[in-house]
Amino acid sequence: DGGITQSPKYLFRKEGQNVTLSCEQNLNHDAMYWYRQDPGQGLRLIYYSQIVNDFQKGDIAEGYSVSREKKESFPLTVTSAQKNPTAFYLCASRAREPQTQYFGPGTRLLVL
């Protein structure tokens, strides 16, 4: 089945620890995105990548890093510099036109 997978479903981070959230797609989409959702807020863009080996900061990139070494994969690292990492993280990929984004099931990150 074509789609987007994210793992893990739940992730616990200790103070000062970096953690990596996985996102894989088999839709053959060039563009991929990471969003964060906090209660009462919409989806906010962290990073996005329009093509392999290239990515751009979104609106709230501080404390996060990404890589795009393969078309299928766009992992997000939440670094120790992100002081408020507790949130729900969604990954998406985009068809060329009409730019519809397809979302994964999300990862909930909690701080111990």
Place this chain on the structure above:
Amino acid sequence: ILNVEQSPQSLHVQEGDSTNFTCSFPSSNFYALHWYRWETAKSPEALFVMTLNGDEKKKGRISATLNTKEGYSYLYIKGSQPEDSATYLCAFAAGGTSYGKLTFGQGTILTVHP
């Protein structure tokens, strides 16, 4: 950061009621306006993508209209059913250097009571 606003924040209706909500977005550098439905424990799912001023889209009991000159879109649900309960998100796509990015509103949470 672009400003995309949705109203109301939440809405409770009875089964069979018709309802509508609003998305307002910048009227300049418009490329497309998206609507998504996000049911609890599922991923957001695309409903509509609208690109032209005056566009109207329909999918079953759900329809949407677009006014790019004044920067708003309406989503209508006719004869709401409990299975319509979800968060409805709109997202604005700008053109130019922002191509490919979506800016989401905060969503409207719809609860349909049987």
